[in-house]
Amino acid sequence: xxxxxxKNINLEGLATLPVYEKHGGYRGLKDAFKKExxxxxxxxxxxxxxxxxxxxxxxxxKWSFLAKDVFPRYLCCNADESEPGTCKDRELLLKNPHLxxxxxxxxxxxxxxxxxxxxxxGEFYDLAQIMEKALGEAYEKGYLGKNILGAGFDLDIYTxxxxxxxxxxxxxxxLNSLEGxxxxxxxxxxxxxxxxxxxxxxxxxNVETLCAVPYIITEGPEKYAALGTEKSKGTKLVSVSGHVxxxxxxxxxxxxxxxxxxxxxxGGIRDDNELKAFIPGGSSVPMVPASLVDTPxxxxxxxxxxxxxxxxxxxxxxxxxxxxxxxxxxxxxYMHESCGKCTPCREGTRWLWQILSRIMKGQxxxxxxxxxxxxxxxxxxxxxxxxxxxxxxxxVSGIKHFRADYEEFLQKAAAGAAG
Amino acid sequence: MFAFNxxxxxxxxxxxxxxxxxxxxxxxxxxxxxxxxxxxxxEAMVEIGRRLDVSPAYVQSVASFYTMYHAEKVGxxxxxxxxxxxxxxxxxxxxxxYTAKKLxxxxxxxxxxxxxxxxxxxxxxxxxxxxMMRINDTFYEFLTPAKIDEIIDSLE
Ligand SMILES: Cc1cc2nc3c(=O)[nH]c(=O)nc-3n(C[C@H](O)[C@H](O)[C@H](O)COP(=O)(O)O)c2cc1C
Ligand code: SF4
Ligand code: FES
Numbered sequence: 035x036x037x038x039x040x041k042n043i044n045l046e047g048l049a050t051l052p053v054y055e056k057h058g059g060y061r062g063l064k065d066a067f068k069k070e071x072x073x074x075x076x077x078x079x080x081x082x083x084x085x086x087x088x089x090x091x092x093x094x095x096k097w098s099f100l101a102k103d104v105f106p107r108y109l110c111c112n113a114d115e116s117e118p119g120t121c122k123d124r125e126l127l128l129k130n131p132h133l134x135x136x137x138x139x140x141x142x143x144x145x146x147x148x149x150x151x152x153x154x155x156g157e158f159y160d161l162a163q164i165m166e167k168a169l170g171e172a173y174e175k176g177y178l179g180k181n182i183l184g185a186g187f188d189l190d191i192y193t194x195x196x197x198x199x200x201x202x203x204x205x206x207x208x209l210n211s212l213e214g215x216x217x218x219x220x221x222x223x224x225x226x227x228x229x230x231x232x233x234x235x236x237x238x239x240n241v242e243t244l245c246a247v248p249y250i251i252t253e254g255p256e257k258y259a260a261l262g263t264e265k266s267k268g269t270k271l272v273s274v275s276g277h278v279x280x281x282x283x284x285x286x287x288x289x290x291x292x293x294x295x296x297x298x299x300x301g302g303i304r305d306d307n308e309l310k311a312f313i314p315g316g317s318s319v320p321m322v323p324a325s326l327v328d329t330p331x332x333x334x335x336x337x338x339x340x341x342x343x344x345x346x347x348x349x350x351x352x353x354x355x356x357x358x359x360x361x362x363x364x365x366x367x368y369m370h371e372s373c374g375k376c377t378p379c380r381e382g383t384r385w386l387w388q389i390l391s392r393i394m395k396g397q398x399x400x401x402x403x404x405x406x407x408x409x410x411x412x413x414x415x416x417x418x419x420x421x422x423x424x425x426x427x428x429x430v431s432g433i434k435h436f437r438a439d440y441e442e443f444l445q446k447a448a449a450g451a452a453g
Numbered sequence: 454m455f456a457f458n459x460x461x462x463x464x465x466x467x468x469x470x471x472x473x474x475x476x477x478x479x480x481x482x483x484x485x486x487x488x489x490x491x492x493x494x495x496e497a498m499v500e501i502g503r504r505l506d507v508s509p510a511y512v513q514s515v516a517s518f519y520t521m522y523h524a525e526k527v528g529x530x531x532x533x534x535x536x537x538x539x540x541x542x543x544x545x546x547x548x549x550x551y552t553a554k555k556l557x558x559x560x561x562x563x564x565x566x567x568x569x570x571x572x573x574x575x576x577x578x579x580x581x582x583x584x585m586m587r588i589n590d591t592f593y594e595f596l597t598p599a600k601i602d603e604i605i606d607s608l609e
Contacts (some may be wrong), residue, residue: 144568
């Protein structure tokens with residue numbers, strides 16, 4: 035079992051600097067600073083690391099897109115972690131804050147950045163406190179501040195708290211929020227690499243992405259790239275939740291069969307029930323029927339199975355679940371979290387919720403499944419940001435694979451009407 | 454009348470040092486206010502606007518976007534009960550009803566003694582510990598009725 039991010043995760047005192055250092059932490063900085071910044075970008079490119087926040091964009095490539103010769107530049111670490119099912123960043127931040135700081139130092143050096151912010155969701159107040167303490171230790175030891183380790187490189191890192199809005203995990207909404215605005219997404223282009231925070235070139239990366247960087251730089255990109263498949267390199271934290279015996283965050287090499295994660299690491303289905311479906315990458319990705327449980331857990335495998343790796347939240351549903359009820363809950367979430375900026379998402383999520391509510395109450399008239407499909411068609415790729423498409427994922431995939439669950443409700447309604 | 458207390462002032466000084474642009478301190482100042490007052494009053498918005506050189510109406514428009522700022526005062530213990538998918542699959546609906554009954558209030562209400570406010574919350578990123586709730590800054594996982602009793606009864 036290769037463990038990179040979770041190697042010492044349950045070690046007593048890992049959140050403190052002496053213990054982190056004793057187990058190799060910050061060890062690679064001195065050598066890294068001897069290299070040209072661009073060399074580090076090339077190393078991250080060569081590692082094959084892709085963004086772990088949801089979109090899976092190649093990290094080194096993103097860093098190389100920064101507008102040339104425009105300064106200052108900013109780094110924003112996305113610690114908003116609000117995608118339902120996802121709780122892996124929380125474990126990293128709670129138990130290993132210095133790993134993120136080290137990753138941010140390396141990214142900042144590589145991208146010639148001198149200011150970094152960690153954007154925590156507002157409910158992570160406890161984690162921001164832990165991070166403040168870790169940052170203080172890092173400043174004291176000379177890993178942050180002016181002329182770090184005598185290398186002539188300056189960096190400040192600050193914590194910032196959001197205040198309860200899922201959409202602020204979307205990178206451009208995050209920037210607005212950090213600038214003291216309503217957390218509505220921005221038009222792209224310009225992309226953050228060109229005009230981000232305060233209209234300056236900005237790198238935005240997920241916590242887990244940045245936490246993978248120290249290993250890549252210290253151990254070498256080849257070692258990282260040797261893990262996984264052709265298009266999915268390295269390891270991924272998977273938050274396994276729902277109807278499993280041992281829910282938890284597990285670090286797996288990409289390409290591991292989903293079956294091994296559910297039945298091996300997570301101990302199988304509770305009460306030895308039957309697996310019905312799984313949502314492999316957080317609430318925003320399509321659900322997958324149990325028949326595809328041998329799908330390799332990686333970007334291309336899950337895409338071939340009609341879904342996505344997303345944030346790496348594997349939500350497991352057993353045979354007792356009616357998919358309509360689960361879908362209703364998720365659509366209700368997207369309705370609440372729609373920022374209201376664009377019509378198809380703002381109105382569409384509400385209509386979907388209303389129809390699903392009626393179906394569950396046995397009041398569906400006409401053909402509600404048709405109506406749901408129709409609304410989803412009108413939202414698909416027509417919303418301003420990806421939240422709109424996320425909202426229809428459970429509806430479309432649920433109808434496709436579990437139409438019988440819808441019909442169960444509709445038949446009850448018909449029987450009620452006839453009786 | 455609204456005024457920041459000493460601890461808040463100290464916090465604010467630290468916050469203002471973080472950003473090249475004062476407006477970035479808006480959410481942090483709202484957070485300091487919410488934690489001090491347990492709600493955001495119109496007077497507080499005026500004061501925040503004054504500090505950051507933005508209008509009270511602007512403060513209001515930003516504050517209203519975020520769910521953690523409350524116009525109505527919340528209880529000394531703010532209970533956020535996750536009702537999203539992983540918690541739903543693990544029986545949160547019954548536990549939420551149990552908690553409301555125990556406190557003698559409906560979800561969304563505050564007890565008359567201002568001790569508890571109970572709210573439905575979307576996923577709080579503790580899904581592998583479902584069902585869960587957050588009380589003030591603490592997460593409680595793998596809830597059962599007995600555990601809820603124990604936690605709530607232990608709060609002063
Ligand atoms: C609605 C929405 C919510 C998102 N929430 C998060 C989040 O909580 N955390 C995160 O890292 N990325 C989130 N993202 C993805 C970010 O926009 C962005 O792609 C990511 O932070 C980039 O970092 P990465 O390349 O390291 O993954 C979200 C995207 C959307 C559209
Ligand atoms: S798709 Fe939804 S969340 Fe995104 S901009 Fe439009 S209304 Fe806002
Ligand atoms: S679904 Fe309840 S904490 Fe994530």
